[in-house]
Amino acid sequence: MKEKPFAITLDVGSSLANRTGAWRTERPQYVDRMPPCNQACPAGENIQQWLFHAESGDYESAWRQLMRDNPLPAVMGRVCYHPCETACNRVQVDNAVGINSIERFLGDEAIRRGWTVEAPPATSGKRVLVIGSGPAGLSAAYHLRLLGHEVTIREAQDRPGGMMRYGIPRYRLPREVLDAEIDRITALGVTLELGAKVDDVLAAQADGGFDAVFLAVGAGIGKRAYIPAGDSARILDAVSLLGSMEGAGPPLLGRRVAVYGGGNTAMDAARTARRLGATDAVVVYRRTRDRMPAHDVEVQEALEEGVRIKWLSTIKHADEDRLTIERMELDETGFPQPTGEFEELEADSVVLALGQDSDLSLLRDVPELAVDHGMVHVAEGLMTGHQGIFAGGDMVPAERTVTVAVGHGKKAARHIDAYLRGTTYDPGAKHAPAEFDLLNTWYYSDASASVRPRLELARRVTTFDEVVQGLDESTALFEARRCMSCGNCFECDNCYGVCPDNAIRKLGPGKGFAVDLDYCKGCGLCAAECPCGAIEMVPEE
Structure with a gap:
């Protein structure tokens, strides 16, 4: 067959x-998965989502996504130290995505085009008092208003902005940018009362009929240190110096200025002194560079502008035109110890940049509030020990940055909203992280980060013009398209x-x-x- x-x-x-x-x-x-940029953002921005809109050229949608979490993008695009970029997976391919520069572009574009946010048509009938108009207070007011509550901000100063106005120099944050973003918040129907210092929080709450209070007084009092000094020695604090730039006129510092401290405020004070005519501005710091709290970019820009830094040094005595400096050395724990070696440093004035404290006098009649080392202790939802009183920003234990404060404002607003409605706020579980080894980077071509232009050095020490410039539209689009959409x-x-x-x-x-x-x-x-x-x-x- x-x-x-x-x-x-x-x-x-x-x-x-x-x-x-x-x-x-x-x-x-x-x-x-949780993108590392999102996870690292203290303001809780959905960075990857607004970058998705930005890389398609839909800048308004990108801005509106950004505004869900952060009402100050043009400000944050200038003063945030962008931990999101440090966490960015792309840094292991070539350079991190310039998230901060794109955020600034979107914020500036919104101001230029007049984009606004709509207030809710109805209100909850609940009233919230926000004390302080810095980043935490403005953020809380913005989110509370969008959640339907009536909000009143009381600010002790005659202009809003807190330390964004009175602590950050104009060469880093132009005031017209700050004012534009504050105006957008108040346009939602937020009441802003200036020159209205609150002396007693409980009395203010009762007299105004407020259902909840958010404390955001910031840290606007410069710390002092005992320095033996002659009668004619000129000593002032950095907070007063920077704040005076918003008043009738700055103080006379002289040609030789010494700044005592090692944080970002010390760098701002020294750079401001240079712009006010100091031919020699020197920062005196007790430790070494690797232990300096100032961010690298702040130190680098100060050095570029001619600021000198005397490491491992402390001021022992101040006279009319000179300082006595003692050399220090670090012990095995990294703590500075005196060596007994002295030198003299010519200086017409000394600016103390040794940290800042909050004015907590308004809380003296609230025994339930726990205060330790000048800071108010709060629970997970930022409520203090007194029911209905919340706190955030520089007056609670946390890193003192604008970004952290904006995040506190949003977080507090959500918990205040839940408190007013008799519920609890549950943010839900987070996704697992989008780690670098999960990516297939073969599909991403090398594309180095865009460099933000800077004001020429010759003009930087003679004017308060903005030093770091923004990206144009084509460069911002290129930068947004460098995002690898990690995990999503x-x-x-x-x-x-x-x-x-x-x-x-x-x-x-x-x-x-x-x-x-x-x-x-x-x-x-x-x-x-x-x-x-x-x-x-x-x-x-």
């Missing part, structure tokens, strides 16, 4: 005709293209993909070739 030939008929799309899903021991699963699908179609079983289904623009498990045999190609690590293989049930 003659054998019949063995034959297989293959039709076009045969992988769809043969349901191979039964072979599978693992299956792919689309996931959302951006619909690149890689999984769709590499699947040998045609098991990946497109759900439509903005809706992502799904896996047809009738045909997926769990080969893992989609997960291996996903650029952003948004697919994981899980054991088949």
Whole structure:
């Protein structure tokens, strides 16, 4: 008997005709992971989401996404020390994405185009008093207003902004930018009372009929230190110096200025002294550079502008035109110890930049509030020991930056809202982190970060013009497109293209993909070739 030939008929799309899903021991699963930039942002911004809009050129949508968390993007794009960029996975490929510079571009674009945020049509009937108009107070007022509450800000100074106005020099933060962002917040219906110092928080709450209070008085009192000095020695604090730049006129510092301290305020004071005509501005600091609290960019810009730094030095005595400096050395714990070696330093004035304290006198009749080392202790939701009184910003234990304060304002607003409604606020669980080893960086071409232009050095020490400039539209677009969308699908179609079983289904623009498990045999190609690590293989049930 003659054998019949063995034959297989293959039709076009045969992988769809043969349901191979039964072979599978693992299956792919689309996931959302926490991008490292989001995780590192003290303000809690959804950075990756607004970058997604920015890289498509939809700047208004990017700005509106940003404004969900941060009402001061043009300010933060200038003064934030961008821990998001330190955490950025792209730094392991070439350079971190210039998140801060894009944020500034979006903030400036919003001011230029007059973009606004709509207030809610109805109010809750609840009233909240915010004490202080710095970043924490403004952020809290903004979010509380959007949540439907009536908000009144009381500010002791005659202009709003707190230490953003009275502590950050104009060459870092132009006042027209600060004013524009504050005006946008008050335009929502937030009441701003200036020159209205609160002496007793409980009395202010009762007299005004407020249902809750958010304390955001900041840290505007410069710390002093005992320095033996002659009668004619001129000693002032850095907070007073920087604050005086907003008044009738700055103090006369002389040609030779010594700044005592090692933080960002010390750098600001020294750079301000240079702009006020000091030919010699020197920072005296007790430790070494690696132990200096000032950020690297602040130190570098100060050195570029001719500021000198005397490391391992402390001031022992001040006279009319000179200081006695003692050399220090670090012991095995890193603490500075005197050596008995002295030198003299010519100086017409001494500026103390030794830290700042908060004015807590308004809390003296609130025994339930726990205060330690000049700071108010708060619970997880930023409520103090007194029901209905919350606190944030520089007056609570935390890093003292504008970004942290903005984050406190948003967090407090959400917990205050829950308190006023008789509920609790639950932020929910966070996604697992999008770590670098989950990415397939082969798909990302090298693209070095854009460099922000800077004011020429010759003008920097003679004017208070802004030093760091912004990106233009084309450069901001390029920078946004450097984002690798770590841990979250951006619909690149890689999984769709590499699947040998045609098991990946497109759900439509903005809706992502799904896996047809009738045909997926769990080969893992989609997960291996996903650029952003948004697919994981899980054991088949």
